Amino acid sequence: MTEIPLIPLMALSCALALVFTGLLKANFQTRFLDIPNDRSSHTRPTPRGGGLGFILAFALTAAFTHPNPLAVGLVLAPLALIGFLDDRGHVPASIRYLVQLLAAALAIAQFGTLPLFAIPFIAIAFTAFINFYNFMDGLDGLVASTAALQLAFLAVTLNQPLWWLLVAALLGFLYWNWSPAKIFMGDVGSTVLGASIAIALLNSPTPTHLWTALPITFPLIGDATYTLSRRLLKGENIFKAHRTHLYQRLQQSGWTHSQVAIAYLLVTGAIAVLISTLGLLGSVMSTGLAISAIAGGEFYLYRRNQHDQGPNSADRVLEALN
Template sequence: MKSILVAAAVALVISILFTPYLIRIFSKQGFGQEIREEVQKSHAAKRGTPTMGGMAILVAMWAGYLITHLTVAEEGPTVSGLLVLGLTTALGIVGFLDDFIKIRKQRNLGLNKTAKLVGQLVAAVLFAILAMRFPDDNGITPASEHLSFIRDISIVSFGAIGFVIFAYVAISGWSNAVNFTDGMDGLAGGTAAMVLATYVLISFWQLRYDCTGGGGSGPACYTVRDPLDIAIVAAAAMSACIGFLWWNAAPAKIFMGDTGSLALGGLVAGLSMVTRTELLMIIIGGLFVVEALSVVLQIVVFRSTRRRLFRMAPFHHHFELAGWAETTVIIRFWVLAGISCLFGVGLFYADWLSLYGG
């Protein structure tokens, strides 16, 4: 428990203190955000706001993790923790390149779709291959070939190649979903902090009732390779988002950019796989799912009927164009995100309770 608290505290302090440094540097360099044409009227004042603030989240997350292991953690970094951090960083680099091109070319389009998908593909394939290796003394690898909800679903197995394909779809899907959500001050950061807080609870509970670590036995225990280290990663990332949110809340002094949104999407995808909760993540990250679905539905309906289902996609812009104040949209969407997280935790606990009681 001490390790989790230290990781959270260190990441929070570093994120709060490092972000204004980035604001000053990026402002001097002219690293300002370009605004989509569709929302230039309502977001005109945001043009030129420093972007690529996701760097602060990545730095704070890594610092919280490493300092914890150098000080209070009884064991060193684990394969599961490093793989999730590596995936997050790799997608952050893809996002950084996307942001940098936008800034240099003074447009709202960075990497083309092919380049972005290739970057996500490389990161996902490396993660998937490595996650199926490095078994511990009990033969447990960081990820499983089985599809999972709250635990592995034994009757649904992808096989090695199938898992790599699944990992790519999941990682690409989640990174794009968080990217779509990042359209208003603090919306993606606040939602990500709630999702990550949920995973601190889930991974800590898995540690407490770990089948192989002496914390539990019977059908209610969990077969996860490194639950404590996963909790440390989630705690550090959660606090990094909260610290960044201090400067990103409306009116934002800096945006996370694709550097942050793609990284956070990869992070939640990685956490879902190493905790064996891939389908549960769809519920916990429900707001991200709705935002992504709104974009897909908008495209499908428009191509089929030449009419728009929403005033604008992603979904949050629909309400903004309908007359809602930006802060109203953000707060109400945060409420929805919180409800999704609570519902996910409730399902997780109900599963444990039903098996423990049985």
């Protein structure tokens, strides 16, 4: 197939995502409606499943530029299908995870050059990326914007220009998904984004490239990992829905959806600059930056909570302990 220059394809991908998502919004107002509940961060019914718009745009344009578009498509298609079905109605978690393991196996077979002992660990990590990006998709524009910046970084750093088409598609989607969102990406979008990031890393030229680029994912993966660890330490049921991710608690403390998304974008951008300028050293520093950002968020929430409780809060805490 004749290749078309990247820039026109990016413009086409963005335009297609803009149009497709608008059409999905108009047609998903009933069967795909997300009704707010006590775990929601939104207050009005909003259609979900809009991620299908940027997936279709990406798929149609990738066919004209990537030497083997089926390689990526074979991994992402099962995830998109099961995610779409889950957005439409409930799919058991066991079935979803089996599909994720299938996608991981396909990705490893096509992009991984790994010793046999590492394959199970890589498969689990691959499914973790899929689920963590899904967990983080709880505020308007957060995952779509942050993933777009991450994919742009990976496209340059790992010399994988294919991902620019997904970046462009996400920009078109963000017209509808930025706060206040008119449509959510749903599982169909978030799981495909997590897998796309994982594919890009797995397809790194060398292991050194992979480990150097990995911290670009830490603003999202770090929040998800930290929250999971925090809930395990507190003895909570980690399979039960909740609203205790750092990004959720920041929004509950008074931040707008846009402010939270911009904060995560700033941290991601800072990591991109550190890795681009300092290489492996910047990667190490980026890990510290991500940890510091989480600690800073917790400190802010602690101080905010102390302020909301008033000057006698410490005395009330001591009384409760006694």
